[in-house]
Amino acid sequence: xxxxSQTPKYLVTQMGNDKSIKCEQNLGHDTMYWYKQxxxxxxKIMFSYNNKELIINETVxxxxxxxxxxxxxxxxxxxxxELGDSAVYFCASSQDRGFQYFxxxxxxxxx
Amino acid sequence: DQQVKQNSPSLSVQEGRISILNCDxxxxxxxxxxxxxxxxxxxxxxxISISSIKDKNEDGRFTVFLNKSAKHLxxxxxxxQPGDSAVYFCAASLLGGSQGNLIFGKGTKLSVKP
Numbered sequence: 279x280x281x282x283s284q285t286p287k288y289l290v291t292q293m294g295n296d297k298s299i300k301c302e303q304n305l306g307h308d309t310m311y312w313y314k315q316x317x318x319x320x321x322k323i324m325f326s327y328n329n330k331e332l333i334i335n336e337t338v339x340x341x342x343x344x345x346x347x348x349x350x351x352x353x354x355x356x357x358x359x360e361l362g363d364s365a366v367y368f369c370a371s372s373q374d375r376g377f378q379y380f381x382x383x384x385x386x387x388x389x
Numbered sequence: 390d391q392q393v394k395q396n397s398p399s400l401s402v403q404e405g406r407i408s409i410l411n412c413d414x415x416x417x418x419x420x421x422x423x424x425x426x427x428x429x430x431x432x433x434x435x436x437i438s439i440s441s442i443k444d445k446n447e448d449g450r451f452t453v454f455l456n457k458s459a460k461h462l463x464x465x466x467x468x469x470q471p472g473d474s475a476v477y478f479c480a481a482s483l484l485g486g487s488q489g490n491l492i493f494g495k496g497t498k499l500s501v502k503p
Contacts, residue, residue, distance in 0.1 A: 282432070311490070321433070321478065321493040333490070368432050377423070378491065380432030 281305050284369050284381035291359055292389055299354045299384045301369030310352035311370040311378060312344060321368065327352055356386075364388045392416050393481050395494035402501050408466040410497050412479030415460065419481040423491065424453060424464045427476045436477070437464070469501045 282303045309328040326333045341357045370378040402408045420441045425433035439446040452465045480491040
């Protein structure tokens with residue numbers, strides 16, 4: 279029973295398209311996150327979100343937007359995809375500060 | 390601007406010996422440090438953590454040491470096992486940081502040879 283699940287696992291798409299990655303957690307956590315792991319292997323925070331507040335990393339382009347239909351879900355929408363968006367995207371959740379559970383990742387390839 | 394640095398991209402150790410993974414940080418305001426382990430095609434999994442008020446935390450075969458004056462922490466695995474082969478990420482959290490956002494190092498790939 280996966281704690282944090284992301285779909286799809288792989289996503290291949292053309293430049294300019296709009297795509298979404300879904301994330302669900304069944305841990306009852308109140309905070310969820312999106313991270314990007316780029317080609318240099320750095321894991322960087324993109325967003326953190328709980329039912330009160332969305333914190334956006336200022337380096338994230340506004341083509342990226344998180345959407346949370348409820349506490350257990352935080353989906354990532356990306357508009358007008360660019361080549362540089364190719365990366366592995368990880369969703370995570372936590373209850374206590376700092377101790378985060380990660381999903382398996384979504385490998386996005388923009389052609 | 391890397392606030393958390395793992396200068397060794399890879400480490401190879403014989404089974405049964407000690408593995409020592411190192412991590413340096415630049416921001417003295419970090420108050421919480423974590424190690425995550427990552428297998429291929431999986432997400433990082435939490436391994437062990439340490440608060441800045443401590444200098445050592447031990448959990449089974451895993452021990453994390455924190456040297457605040459040197460802004461350095463290390464993860465010791467003893468004895469190392471082939472199943473420990475993975476990428477290890479060091480992460481730090483900032484006091485008052487929003488929602489506990491973690492700042493990760495680039496990772497060190499550990500290979501434990503039978």
